[in-house]
Amino acid sequence: MWRRFQNKKKIKRSTIKNHTERSMILRQFFVGIVLICTIGIVITTIWYVTRIESLQIEEVEVVGGNTISHDEVKEKVFSELNGNYLKLIPKTFTFLYPKNSILNQLSTIPRIKEIHIKKESSQKLIVTFDEYQPYALWCADKNDVTCLFLDKEGFAFSQAPKLSGSAFVRYIKQNVNPEVKTQAFDKNFTQETYKFSQKLAEELDLYVIFIEKVDNFDILYTVSGGGVLKVSQMIPAEKSFRNLRHVLGSEDFYHLQDGTFEYIDLRFGDKIFLKEEEETASSSESSSESEL
Numbered sequence: 001m002w003r004r005f006q007n008k009k010k011i012k013r014s015t016i017k018n019h020t021e022r023s024m025i026l027r028q029f030f031v032g033i034v035l036i037c038t039i040g041i042v043i044t045t046i047w048y049v050t051r052i053e054s055l056q057i058e059e060v061e062v063v064g065g066n067t068i069s070h071d072e073v074k075e076k077v078f079s080e081l082n083g084n085y086l087k088l089i090p091k092t093f094t095f096l097y098p099k100n101s102i103l104n105q106l107s108t109i110p111r112i113k114e115i116h117i118k119k120e121s122s123q124k125l126i127v128t129f130d131e132y133q134p135y136a137l138w139c140a141d142k143n144d145v146t147c148l149f150l151d152k153e154g155f156a157f158s159q160a161p162k163l164s165g166s167a168f169v170r171y172i173k174q175n176v177n178p179e180v181k182t183q184a185f186d187k188n189f190t191q192e193t194y195k196f197s198q199k200l201a202e203e204l205d206l207y208v209i210f211i212e213k214v215d216n217f218d219i220l221y222t223v224s225g226g227g228v229l230k231v232s233q234m235i236p237a238e239k240s241f242r243n244l245r246h247v248l249g250s251e252d253f254y255h256l257q258d259g260t261f262e263y264i265d266l267r268f269g270d271k272i273f274l275k276e277e278e279e280t281a282s283s284s285e286s287s288s289e290s291e292l
Contacts, residue, residue, distance in 0.1 A: 043088070050093045057081060057092045059124040065131050068112055073127055076105045094122040102127075110158035111149075132157040136194065137170045138178045138185075142210055142222070148178045152194075154185035166224065169197055172212040185213065193219060196237045200229075203241075204248060206259055218267065225259020226277070232267035240266045247272055 049055075060077045062070040080102045081091050091098055099117055106115050106129070114130040132151045137160055139147040147163075148156040150171060156178060160168075171185060171193075178184065197208035200223070210222035221229040231240050243266055248257050253274065256264075265273035 046088060050089045050096075055094050055122050056090065057094055057097055057119075057123055057125055061120070061124065061126045063126060063128045065112070065129055068109060068129070068131060072109065073106060073129070076109070077102055077125065077127060080105050094119065097125070113157070134160070134168065136190070136211075137163070137168045139170045139172055140177050141172060142170075144178075148180060148184075150184060150190065152191060153187040154183060154190035156180055156182050156184045166207060166209045169194065169208055170210050172210060174212065174214050189213070192237060193221075196231075196241065197221065199241060200244075204245060205257065223259040225261075227256070227259040227261040228263040230263055230265040230267050235267070235269060239269075243270065243272055247274065 060074050062073045080098050084090050085096065089096060102117060103115055106112060106127070111132045112129050113132050116128045118126050120126050132149070132155070134149045135152040136150045137147040138150050138156050145162045147160050147170060149158050149160045150156055158180060171190070173184065193211050197211065200206040200208055200221070206227075206229075207224040208221050209224055210220070212220040212222070214220060217233055219231045219233060221231065223229065229244065231237070244264060247253050247264065256274075256276065260277055262275040262277050263273075264275075
């Protein structure tokens with residue numbers, strides 16, 4: 001009797017266990033169905049909402065610049081608007097359009113700067129930008145023909161074509177190779193040295209073709225006649241210019257006004273060192289020292 005009672009008890013427990021397992025499976029099945037349906041509804045809603053025509057960017061207006069093609073700018077913008085996020089949300093969806101990607105793409109255009117993008121409406125973007133203006137060239141050395149364009153603030157913004165002549169002053173930084181999109185020279189250095197070279201041209205007919213930054217103190221100006229002016233940043237440019245004008249205005253060195261000297265060293269204040277070219281120097285000496 002006892003064994004029969006135990007067997008009945010075991011059968012009852014087994015039946016309850018099987019019933020519980022089936023209930024759990026059914027519950028998980030229904031939960032899964034509900035979850036799948038919910039996800040499906042959410043995806044479907046996202047699909048249709050993000051494709052509402054009035055919420056799609058369809059127009060791009062470009063403002064600014066002088067030489068950069070507006071069509072090129074538009075083409076790059078639309079190339080970034082093409083496609084979908086996760087193969088679900090179109091990139092033209094006005095609330096999720098890829099602004100940063102567009103800015104990065106536009107920044108690859110040579111000479112473009114200060115790019116701004118704003119939405120005028122849910123369907124229109126306005127792109128405004130400015131251009132870098134060539135101010136000078138940055139070259140590795142005097143023999144380098146693959147130079148970069150510098151703007152007036154000393155920023156190297158793009159590769160320059162192979163230019164001949166002296167339409168642009170060429171800057172050199174000793175032991176530094178030119179690199180695009182870098183701050184090659186300090187803004188004040190670029191503008192002050194450029195002004196000094198302009199003053200040399202306007203008042204002394206000395207046309208600077210190379211400006212070489214040796215270090216934080218010395219600058220070398222090479223003029224079209226081949227001569228080199230050695231200048232110190234520790235001495236005001238106006239004083240260096242006055243000293244140079246005084247030397248070249250003297251009877252002894254008046255013949256050097258065309259730049260046919262080896263160097264004139266203006267780095268020591270009123271004490272000036274000058275070396276003439278060998279073929280024009282006197283037979284007794286080829287260098288001179290002058291003190292103002």
